[in-house]
Every structure is written in C-alpha cells, then in structure tokens.
Amino acid sequence: xxxxxxxxxxxxxxxxxxxxxxxxxxxxxxxxxxxxxxxxxxxxxxxxxxxxxxxxxxxxxxxxxxxxxxxxxxxxxxxxx
Amino acid sequence: xxxxxxxxxxxxxxxxxxxxxxxxxxxxxxxxxxxxxxxxxxxxxxxxxxxxxxxxxxxxxxxxxxxxxxxxxxxxxxxxx
Numbered sequence: 001x002x003x004x005x006x007x008x009x010x011x012x013x014x015x016x017x018x019x020x021x022x023x024x025x026x027x028x029x030x031x032x033x034x035x036x037x038x039x040x041x042x043x044x045x046x047x048x049x050x051x052x053x054x055x056x057x058x059x060x061x062x063x064x065x066x067x068x069x070x071x072x073x074x075x076x077x078x079x080x081x
Numbered sequence: 082x083x084x085x086x087x088x089x090x091x092x093x094x095x096x097x098x099x100x101x102x103x104x105x106x107x108x109x110x111x112x113x114x115x116x117x118x119x120x121x122x123x124x125x126x127x128x129x130x131x132x133x134x135x136x137x138x139x140x141x142x143x144x145x146x147x148x149x150x151x152x153x154x155x156x157x158x159x160x161x162x
Contacts, residue, residue, distance in 0.1 A: 007140035013153060014139065057136045058095065059088035072094060073154050 007055060014052040016078045017061075022050050023079065024068040039063035088136060095133040097159045098142075103131050104160065105149040120144035 008014070025035050032050070036043040041063060048054050049064070058072070065072045089095075106116050113131065117124040122144060129135050130145070139153070146153045 007138070007144075009139035009143055013143060017139075055138045055140050057088070057138050058090035058098075058142075059136050061139075062090055062094060063088075073157050076154050076157070 009055055011052070013076065014054075014056075017056065017075055018050050018052045020070075020075050020077075020079065021046075021064060021068070024070060024075075025050075028068065035064075035067055039067035090136055092133070094157065095135075095137075098137065098156055099131050099133045101151075101156050101158075101160065102127075102145060102149070105151060105156075106131075109149065116145070116148055120148035 021035075025032070030038070032046045033043045036046040041060065045054070045060075046064075049056060049060075054060075061072045061075060065075050068075070102116075106113070111119070113127045114124040117127045122141065126135070126141075127145075130137060130141075135141075142153045142156060146156045149156070
C-alpha cells in the first residue's frame with residue numbers, strides 16, 4: 001500500500017472538488033490568489049487543487065469551504081446532486 | 082500559517098468523522114484491525130482517526146468510506162442530519 005502522501009483520491013471525487021471550487025470562486029469574483037489569501041493557502045496550492053493534483057487534507061478542505069462560504073460536504077457533492 | 086501537516090480540522094468535523102466510522106464499523110461487526118485490513122490502512126491509523134487525532138486526506142477518507150460501504154460525504158455528515 002503506497003504511503004498516504006502518494007495515494008490519490010478517485011478522479012470523480014477530486015474532479016467534483018475541483019469543479020466546485022472553481023465554480024464557487026468564479027461566482028464570487030475571486031482570483032486563485034485572492035481565494036488563497038483568504039484562507040492562508042498558497043496560490044499555487046489552490047491552482048493545483050483546481051487541476052485535481054492534490055490529495056487534500058480535511059483541514060485544507062475546511063479552509064477552502066469557509067473562504068467560499070459553503071460546507072466541506074457541499075465542496076465534495078457534485079453540483080447536480 | 083502552519084504547514085499543512087500541522088493544521089488541524091475543526092473538532093466538529095473530525096468528531097463527526099470519528100463517530101460515523103466507529104458507528105458504521107460496529108454496525109458491521111468489524112474490529113479496527115479488520116477495517117484497517119479491508120482498506121489497506123494500519124490498525125493504529127484507524128484507531129487514531131476514531132480518536133480524532135488525524136488530519137485525514139481525501140484518499141484515506143475514500144478507502145474508509147469504501148470499506149464501510151458509504152460515500153465520503155456520508156462519512157462527513159452528522160448522523161442526525
């Protein structure tokens with residue numbers, strides 16, 4: 001079993017997360033940098049999450065959710081559900 | 082801003098996760114070791130998640146959710162919601 005850091009979430013889950021963050025960020029007229037500043041994450045980190053390249057932790061999910069004004073569960077739920 | 086590994090999720094979110102995993106595991110008559118074996122995680126890791134001591138990643142959440150037969154969203158949703 002690869003160490004935790006190397007394991008990757010499923011494409012569907014990480015894709016849902018990436019789409020939701022991008023959509024919510026656009027809806028609020030925020031750049032990646034502005035969103036990153038709001039939640040104390042690095043701009044390149046937000047970019048990599050939106051490209052589905054990160055095995056995000058719960059704490060990062062919470063920072064992003066809070067900055068976008070939604071719950072962690074909403075961030076992980078497909079928009080059409 | 083502390084590095085990602087040191088940041089901690091909120092008590093409420095990590096508490097919900099811990100309660101759901103323990104409840105679902107008991108409902109299925111699984112020990113921590115059996116659950117850990119099912120999802121390829123270490124027994125002590127499952128124990129630490131159930132004690133709310135882990136900043137869990139999405140991939141670990143998915144392994145646990147799959148082993149318990151629920152979605153990641155269900156794992157993060159309080160039982161009474």
